[in-house]
Amino acid sequence: MELATKFVNKKLLTPTFVSLWIIMFLVEFVKGALIVAILPVYMGDVLQLSAFAIGLSFSCQYIGDNLFRSPAGWLIERIGFRLTMTIGLCITLGAVFIITVMKTMGFIVLGCALLGIGTAPLWPCVLMGITAVTEENKNFGTAMGVIQISSLGGTGLGPVIINFLVSVSYTVVFWVLLSCMGLVVLVSLFLPRHAGNRNTGTGTETVADTSATAALWQGGAARIWQNIKETHRHIRTHLKVSPLLYPALFLQSFAVGLLTPVITLFVRSELGLSPEAFSLMLISGGGVTVLGLIPVGKLVDRYGTRRFLNAGFALAAVSVGLFAFIRPLPVVWTLVMLIGVSYALILPTWDTMISHLLPEGEKGTVWGLFLTIQGTGMIVGPIASGKMWDALGAPAPFVASSISMALLFFLHLYLSRKQPASAGVSTR
Incomplete structure (x- = not known):
């Protein structure tokens, strides 16, 4: 800390x-x-x-x-x-x-x-x-x-x-x-x-009335089911987002899920790096990401999310795509650093953008819904990655991840034009 x-x-x-x-x-x-x-x-x-x-x-x-x-x-x-x-x-x-x-x-x-x-x-x-x-x-x-x-x-x-x-x-x-x-x-x-x-935003006062919380459990399963239906109606009425947000949520984690099971195998079999060199590469790329998270977060609070997500998705698409085909080690290391920079731009900024889309009331439910859609990409990605590796060759999962990031770039271009700026935060 x-x-x-x-x-x-x-x-x-x-x-x-x-x-x-x-x-x-x-x-x-x-x-x-x-x-x-x-x-x-x-x-x-x-x-x-x-x-x-x-x-x-x-x-x-x-x-x-x-x-x-x-x-x-x-x-x-x-x-x-x-x-x-x-x-x-x-x-x-x-x-x-x-x-x-x-x-x-x-x-x-x-x-x-x-x-x-x-x-x-x-x-x-x-x-x-x-x-x-x-x-x-x-x-x-x-x-x-x-x-x-x-x-x-x-x-x-x-x-x-x-x-x-x-x-x-x-x-x-x-x-x-x-x-x-x-x-x-x-x-x-x-x-x-x-x-x-x-x-006050300090978290010391309750959002929901305590009596309403207690009433949830009165009436057994019928009351809980009724509450679930009321939640669904509230979200359907008040959640005003573009339908394109949902594939964007999926793609954001799918692009990562594609690489998770094959990155070690790719580095060992295609690049010929030792386990020690691979560990150093992970530490270096991850270190770039970690060092960039707080500065990017502060800039996002000041200038909005749009330009940072556009830059992050574009940089990730290019650097991951090139990583699949480039073999000279100095260039590979450069690409790893650029991938680290791209995720420093994306990680704090993506959730900040999503936070501006939440409706009043049921924020926890909507966060859970968005996270579930996003998490599906981490389930489907590794399965698709293995199939691509076997059928199309080692570069295929990286190309697919690059294409996913490119799609995210264009989806975000559209979403950021359609989404009005939140109070106090610009999406420009």
Whole structure:
């Protein structure tokens, strides 16, 4: 957080925001450690489970995370910000415990599914919290830059640190992960009851009337179903966005999902880089992204989202496309740096643009809906990527990712022309 304090207005660093930063970092640390460093080796080498079991476990985690984001956003509006986050984190803690103590395929798959379900409320809650704490100062972009640092930092550091501990014992590894999850559950108890505030933007007042929240549970399933229908009517009436936003949401993550399963294989087989050189390349590209997040966020708050997204999508389309065919290493390194710059432009800016499209009321539900559509790209992308690699050759997934970014560029050109500027924030 020290990096953030040098570049971010201290008004942003409220107890709520700091708590969200800690929760995001530690949860992504645990997920990154499990998915990248632990489960593939632990399930295969230690538990002697099949490749099918490993693949099924990973799929259940991604599907659980994606399917439950919309319900999580809906729950935020009904039972409150703190309770939704705490319930999700408790489920995640239980999932890590199941993976720790159970050794059979069924329980490991169950643990991974619960891991996805438990982490599903994370992004809807964080985005709702950021919306609340930045309402007064109009600095959502800066806040997203800081939060993205915690997310990327946790995801990157988790596997690195845990790989050092694996050589000691898996018992130590799992106790570290359980301790991290116990800490985030404790931190979540200090979050405000509701994320929103009609007056001050500090998150200290409730958006929804407490009596209305309690009434949700009166009347059983019939009342809940009625509430869901009312939510649907409200969103259909008040959510005024172009239909082209929905394919744009999908493409934004689909472009990344195409590269996720093949980037390591491509670098090793096509570029001939050693594991050490590949790790250095990832650190360099990721470092460029992380260093750019807060400055870009601050510029977005000042000048609007349009020019940064246009530049980010165009740069990503060109650099990823060239990466598929360029072989001289100095040029490859340059392209990696440019890809890092493009994602520094996109990551804090995209969610800032989306935040300006949310209707009054049901913001949590709409965030969950958008995140579910976006997450679908991360499910479909890896499947399509493998098929492209086998049928069309190694460059195919990169070309498809480049085309997806180019489509996003043109979709955003249209959307940014049609979308009026929000109060206090320009989309120019």
